[in-house]
Amino acid sequence: MSRGSAGGLVGLSAAAVGLLISMAGKLIVPLLQGRRIPSLVFALIAFVAVALLRLPLYGVVLSLAPVSVAVFWWRGR
Amino acid sequence: MKDDSALSSFLVQLVFLAFVSIGGINAAVPELHRQVVDINHWLSEQQFTDFFAIANAAPGPNLLIVTLIGYQLGGAVGALAATAALCTPTCLLTYFIAHAWERFKDAPLRIAIQAGLVPITVGLVAATAYLIARAADQSIAAVAISAATAAIAYFTRIHPLWAFAAAAALGFAGLV
Numbered sequence A: 001m002s003r004g005s006a007g008g009l010v011g012l013s014a015a016a017v018g019l020l021i022s023m024a025g026k027l028i029v030p031l032l033q034g035r036r037i038p039s040l041v042f043a044l045i046a047f048v049a050v051a052l053l054r055l056p057l058y059g060v061v062l063s064l065a066p067v068s069v070a071v072f073w074w075r076g077r
Numbered sequence B: 001m002k003d004d005s006a007l008s009s010f011l012v013q014l015v016f017l018a019f020v021s022i023g024g025i026n027a028a029v030p031e032l033h034r035q036v037v038d039i040n041h042w043l044s045e046q047q048f049t050d051f052f053a054i055a056n057a058a059p060g061p062n063l064l065i066v067t068l069i070g071y072q073l074g075g076a077v078g079a080l081a082a083t084a085a086l087c088t089p090t091c092l093l094t095y096f097i098a099h100a101w102e103r104f105k106d107a108p109l110r111i112a113i114q115a116g117l118v119p120i121t122v123g124l125v126a127a128t129a130y131l132i133a134r135a136a137d138q139s140i141a142a143v144a145i146s147a148a149t150a151a152i153a154y155f156t157r158i159h160p161l162w163a164f165a166a167a168a169a170l171g172f173a174g175l176v
Helices: A003-031 A036-052 A057-076 B004-020 B025-039 B045-057 B064-103 B108-136 B142-153 B162-170
Strands: none
Touching: A003 A036, A003 B045, A003 B108, A003 B142, A003 B162, A036 A057, A036 B025, A036 B108, A057 B004, A057 B025, A057 B108, B004 B025, B004 B064, B025 B045, B025 B064, B025 B108, B045 B064, B045 B108, B045 B162, B108 B142, B142 B162
16 A cells, blocks of 8 residues: 555544544433433443453443443333 | 455354444444454454544445455455345344334333433444544544544534545645
8 A cells, every 4th residue: 555545544544533523422412411420321331341441342232231221211210 | 365264253243243233333343343353363453443444434334344344354255245244134123123113202111222222322432432543543633633523523514524535635645
């Protein structure tokens, strides 16, 4: 790969990161209006488990999702 | 690299991946990265980041990253098979869930499921941003591009493709 196209890909990667950040931002803002604490806690646990601890997605989602849904179910009643 | 056993085990992973990627392909990227780069070493960190960038910049769905990995592992057949392996379960799942979802629109359980899954999606998308940023944002210029793109996509109605074009041009000129 030429140096120019490799450089172009570096630029594209950086832009793609920006797009992801805005996507996470757009998703998180509505959460800040409703049930703030459980929302942020579950978002943080998912982030730490997957990004920092590098745990498999299957374990994280299959254990976290039922707990999260149960919490919102219980609070919503 | 042409490797049939790598391709077939990648395909099996994709079939199951659809069921836990709450929030779509961008929520599944950390798991793809774990399997493809960390565990199996099918792609280098650089290749994975490049594929992610191409999939995001190219028009069309971001699941293109899976198509590109499939191509890397098994050529054109790998590309098609990987795309199908990811899409088929998703399409079936969406088809059946969409019906139930509409029907139980106001049911408390449905509302709880949605409220419970969105925060996890946020965490997973943020995890993807973190992983890709670690590889992509190696210079101050790259960090600036990420920040500018995030601001443009969040605050304005300008299509992100313009940010991608500008970022690619800056990179091509050797400025990133």
